Amino acid sequence: MSTPTTGETTGGTTGDPATETAADLVELRVPADPAYLTVVRTASAGLAARLDLTLDEIEDLRIAVDEACTLLLGSSPTDDELVATFRLGEGTLEVEVRGPARELPERSSFAWAVLEALVGEVFTGTSANGAWIVLRHSKTTGAPTTLVAGVG
Numbered sequence: 001m002s003t004p005t006t007g008e009t010t011g012g013t014t015g016d017p018a019t020e021t022a023a024d025l026v027e028l029r030v031p032a033d034p035a036y037l038t039v040v041r042t043a044s045a046g047l048a049a050r051l052d053l054t055l056d057e058i059e060d061l062r063i064a065v066d067e068a069c070t071l072l073l074g075s076s077p078t079d080d081e082l083v084a085t086f087r088l089g090e091g092t093l094e095v096e097v098r099g100p101a102r103e104l105p106e107r108s109s110f111a112w113a114v115l116e117a118l119v120g121e122v123f124t125g126t127s128a129n130g131a132w133i134v135l136r137h138s139k140t141t142g143a144p145t146t147l148v149a150g151v152g
Contacts, residue, residue: 025085025086026043027086028084030084031081032082034070040065040066044061045058048137057137057139061093061095064095065095069084069097071104072099072100072130072132082097082098083097091139092136092137094134095134095135096135098129099130099132101131104124121136122135123136
């Protein structure tokens with residue numbers, strides 16, 4: 001099942017708010033320059049706050065987004081960009097970050113340990129245009145978040 005974009009719904013077709021949920025979609029494009037990571041971190045914290053996450057959860061997500069962005073910068077020329085797409089669902093925030101890095105560090109690296117410890121799910125991939133990382137965090141309901149290794 002794909003994540004809905006703004007205006008799309010999932011659930012029933014009755015129009016009943018109890019059976020349908022809408023997702024908000026926010027896309028942020030910044031130059032692939034470490035100086036712009038503050039903008040992405042701030043956006044991630046602000047959007048995470050909309051889910052009524054705890055301050056610790058918001059900070060964890062902010063750090064994970066920063067780490068993902070840093071991994072995707074690589075040694076890129078200044079005309080490349082970093083694209084962060086935020087999808088807010090009911091109790092869930094998914095952040096997809098795309099950047100110019102042509103390869104990602106090994107999954108056994110410290111950077112991956114940080115990502116997987118801070119968010120519920122991490123998915124990754126590479127293409128001719130660069131690499132991407134998807135971070136998915138669901139609002140906890142008292143149970144610990146299950147860590148799932150992504151596909152690489």
